[in-house]
Structure formats: C-alpha cells, structure tokens
Amino acid sequence: MIVGVPKEIKNNESRVGMTPAGVFELVKNNHAVYVQSGAGEGSGFFDEDYQQVGATILNTIQEIYAISEMIVKVKEPIAEEYPLVKKGQIVFTYFHFASSEALTKAMINSGATCIAYETVEDEDGTLPLLTPMSEVAGRMAIQQGAKYLEKPKKGRGVLLGGVPGVAPGKVLVLGAGTVGIQAAKMAAGLGAHVTILDVNMKRLRYVNDVMPSHVVTEFSNEFNIRKHIKTHDLIIGGVLIKGAKAPKLISEEMLSDMRPGTVIVDVAVDQGGCIETTKPTTHEDPTYIINDVVHYCVANMPGAVPYTSTVALTNVTLPYVLKLANMGWRSACNLDKSLSKGLNIVEGEIVYKEITEAFNLEPVLV
Template sequence: MIIAVPKEIKNNENRVALTAAGTEILKKAGHQILIEKNAGKGSGISDQDYKEAGAEIIADKKELFDRAEMIIKVKEPLKEEYNLFKEGQILFTYLHLAADQELTEALKERGVTAVAYETVQTEDGELPLLTPMSEVAGRLSVQAAASFLEKPKGGSGMLLGGVPGVKPAKVVVIGGGIVGRNAAKIALGMGADVTIMDIKQSTMRYIDDTFPCGIKTIMSNQSHVAEEVKEADVVIGAVLIPGAKAPNLVTEEMIKTMTNGSVVVDVAIDQGGCIEGTYPTTHDDPVFTKHGVIHYSVANMPGAVARTSTFALTNATLPYIKKLAARGYKKAMLNDYSLALGLNIYQGEIICQAVAESFNQEYKNLDKLLESWQ
C-alpha cells in the first residue's frame, strides 16, 4: 500500500504521524512510504532520517495526496486540505468530528474512508490510540495552569504547591479518566491540594486505591461541581464521551464564583469543550480572561511537546496502521472490531452514531456494514 504522511499545518502543530523507525517497519513489510518534506522537523526527525528508513520525500503536498492510498495524520484536516482528498482514500487520524460539522460534510462529499484514532475502542472499553495523547495532555494541563497562576501572566499569584506555612493551590479535576488521572498525578507531585470528580463510583474506588493518600474523590453532580469550582484555584476539565461532543459540566455561572486570577484548563476543547464559554485557542495565543478567570483551551496541547508526543503516538498507532496496510480496511476491520469502531465516515455516510447524533443526522449501522463486507 502507498502510505502518505503530510506535514501538519495546524497552528504550532509540530507532531508528525510516523517516526523513522515506524517508516522502516512499514517499508520492510512491503509498503511504499511517502513523507512530505520537513514533516518531521518539529519532532526532531529529519528528511534524511526518513530517507535512510526507506521513505520517499515529497515536496509538493498535492502530489503526496494524489499518490496516496492511505493518509495518516495527527490532527484533523483543515479547510485548505479538503480538496486534496480523493474518493476511496483511507484517512487515519484524530478527527473529533462531533465538534466539526464542516469537516464531517467535507469528508462525506469527498468519499473518504475516515478512521478516527479517538473512537478505536477495545472490548474492555479502553481507547488505545487516544490514551497516549490523553496522558500527555493531562500532564501538560497542570504545567500550564501552574504557569498562568503566576502574577506576571495575569494569575492570582499562587504557587501551586505552596511553601511551608502557606497553603497550596486547590486543584479540581473533573473527570477521572486518563486525562484526569494524569493531571492529578502531576498536581499531587507539585504539592497541590487535589480533588478528582467523576460520575462512576468504580472510578472513585480505583483512584482511592491506587493514588497516594491525600487525594480527595467526590461524586460529580451539578451541586458538587458548583461547590468545588467556587473554592478552586485551578479547574481541569477532563471529560470524555467517546466520539461525542463533550457536555458542558462547568457553567459560566460557576466560573463567576471563582477568585480573580484563577485558571481553568479545558482539555476537552477539541470535542467542543466541557467548560461553558471556552473556545479553541492556539499555542501562539493560549489564554483569554473571562469573568476574571484565565481560560486555557489550546486544541492541540500535546503539540507543545512534539517529540515526546510523536513517539508515544506512533507506538500506539503503528500496529493498526500495519493491519490497514497489510489487509486493506475491510479485512482489517472484519478481523479487528476495535479498529472497526474507528470508522466514522464511509462512502458519504456517517458510521459513528455519536457523530451523527451531534448533528441530528442519520447514520449507517456499523454491524450491518461489516456484514455486507463478508
């Protein structure tokens, strides 16, 4: 199969979808790898590294897309890339379509077989391709919050961990999944007063059993969230519903009760956000202040630590890329239902129910589609 890796064009997106080592593995398996010129530069991977691994370097993005059978990316295509796609091409990337109807319609119109990293789901409910970036984003969220608490950056002037005789900042993490647990881990390590909220009792028990003493767990409901947000110096929004638009769990009315110079970080912003009033920001201009509270809502947080993120992502995606390339998407999905769950768009139709429901559109049943392929 001809596999193409474009250079990412989203603001400050320095990740790349494939490492040189991953390229070598796919090349040895008999596939042709096309890498856009300088695609790996932001992650410290040179064109020469890719050449030595067996890739062909392509200077023209249109040529890259024209020749590709499968395109692997990190972030969703932007408007200037829509018309580069051809009918029947496989697109394998983070898509987050439930928060982007324009992209959804573009992929339908172009006849792309769109497979989303974030909806690939194993039988036990794990999201193996979302997990590594969730780990990165969760850890980064606390670093960002600690930085923007500083007075010169508009914050309240609190040190996250305090010092002897002075209380630490109170960090409230809403969502006890991968993002939330990683955020809590870093916040605890920095000495903060940490509370995690979730709707599942089993998650609360797991966190209580596995985290160091001192972390607080509180069942998430509107009343409890309001109480905790009011007292928080930092709120981390870490809520995820696989494939669906994130629910607004922190309202603007709650934000208004926070102390001026407090910080909220909406890690769910690429799924529409779970903190009311947030909108996507960039690494160039990462925050805005509303109701006296600093809002950090960068939609590609892991792009800030591109090298770490690129290697972590390829570790997770490469086994699935190999399956798609070796067998074609139909056989690969028939043999691996977790991969089939990543199928969001096929032949102009929405396959992922959560995406369709976000736009009040019809969807094609995945199981029936798989049956038709047998």
C-alpha cells in the same frame, strides 16, 4: 499500499504522523511510504532519517495526497486540506468529528474512508490510540495551569505546591479518566491539594486506592461542582464521552462564583469542551479571560511536546497502520473489532452513531 505522511499545517502543530521507525516497519512489509519534506522536523526527525529507512520525500502536501492510498497524520484535515482528500482514500488520524460540522461535511463530500484514532476501542472499553495523548495532555494541563496561575499571566499568583507556612494551591479535576488521573498525579507530585470528581464510582475507588491522601474523590454533580469552584485555584476539564460532544459541566454564570485569577484548563476542547465558555485556542495565543477567569483551551496540547507525543503516538498506531496497509480497510476492520470502531465515515456515509446525534443526521450501517 502507498502510504503518505503529510506535514501538519494546523497552527503550531509540530507532531508528525509517523516516526522513521514506523516507516521502517511499513517498508519492511513491502509498502511504499511518501513523506512530505520537513514533516518530521518539529519532532526532531529529518528528511534524511526517513530516506535512510526507505521513504520517498515529496516537496508538497498536494503531491502527498495525490499519490497516497492511505494518509497517516496526527490532526484532522483543516479547510485548505479538504479539497485534497479524495474518493476511496483512507485517512487515519484524530478527527473529533462531533466538534466540527464543517469537517464532517467535507469528509462526507470527499468520499474517503475516515478512521478516527479517538474511537478505536478495545473490548474493555479503553481507547488505545487516544490514551497516550490523553496522558500527555493530562500531565501538561498541570504544567500549563501552574504557569498561568502566576500573576504576570493574570492568574491568582498562587504556587501550587505552596511553601512551609503557606497552604498549597487547590486543583479541581473534572473526570477521573486518563486525563484526570494524569493531571491529578502531576498536581499531587507538586504538592497541591487535589479534588477529583466523576460519576463512575469504580474510577473514584481506583483513584482512592492509588493516589496519596491529599488527592480526594467526590461524586460529580452540579452541587459539588458549584461548591468547589469557589475555593479551587486551578480547574482541569478532563471529561470524555467517546466520539460525542463533551457535556457542559460549568456554565458561564458559574464563573462569577470563582475568585479572580482562577485558571481553567479545558482538555476536552477537542470534543467541544466541558466548560460553556470554552473556545479553541492555539499555542500561539493560548489563553483568554472571561469574568476575570483565565481560560487555557489549546486544542492540540500535546503538540507543544512533539518528540514525546510523536513517539508515543506511533507506538500505538503502527500495529493498526500495518493491518490497514497489509489487508485494506475492509478486511482489517472485519478481523479487528477494535479497529472497526474507528470507522467514522465510509465512502461518504457516516457510520458512527455519536456523530449523527451531534448534527441530527442519519447513520448508515456497514
């Protein structure tokens, strides 16, 4: 199969869809790999690194899309890429379709087969291709939140860990999934007081078992959320419903209950955000303020640490890329039920129920 790795062109996205190690494995399996010139530079991988393992370097993104049977990338195609995606092509990337009707319609019109990293699902319900980026984003959420709590960044002026004689900052984590647990771990490591909310008691019991005593768990409901937002300095939105829009747990009206300079980091922004006032931002301009509350809603947080993120992503995507390249998408998905859950749009037809629900469309079964 001919596999293409384009340069990411989303604002401040420095990751790349595949490391040279990944390319090496594809070439070893007799596949042709074309990498756009400069695609890996942001992650510390250069054209010669790819050439040394057998890739061919092409200069433009148009050439990559034109020649490739399968595109492997990191983020969803943006508007200027829509016309480049072609009928019969496999596009394997993070899509988050439920948050963008324009992207969904563009991929339907393209006639391509779109396999979304974020909906590949193992038998136990875990999301193996989303997990490493959720781990990165969860940890980063505390780094960024701690920074934006500083007064020059318009935050409350609170040091999360406190100092002797001064109480530590308080962190409220919405969701005890991968993002929430990694955020809680980082916040606890800094010495902050952490409250983590979820509706899944199994997850809360797990958190209670593995976290130190200054991480406390509570059942998630509106009453408890309203209670905690009044006293917590940093709020992390880490709620995920597989393939669907995130529920809005904090309304705009609730911001008035927060103290000026409170910081919200909504990691769920890729799926529409779990805060009503969430709107996607970029690393170039990451925050905005509503009702004196600082919102950090960067839609590609792991893109700020591209080396770590790219290596972590290729570690988990490569086995699936090899299956798709070796067998084609139909045979690969028939044999691998986890991979088949990644099918979102097949040759112009939506086949993932949550997307149809997001836009009131009819699903097609494959």
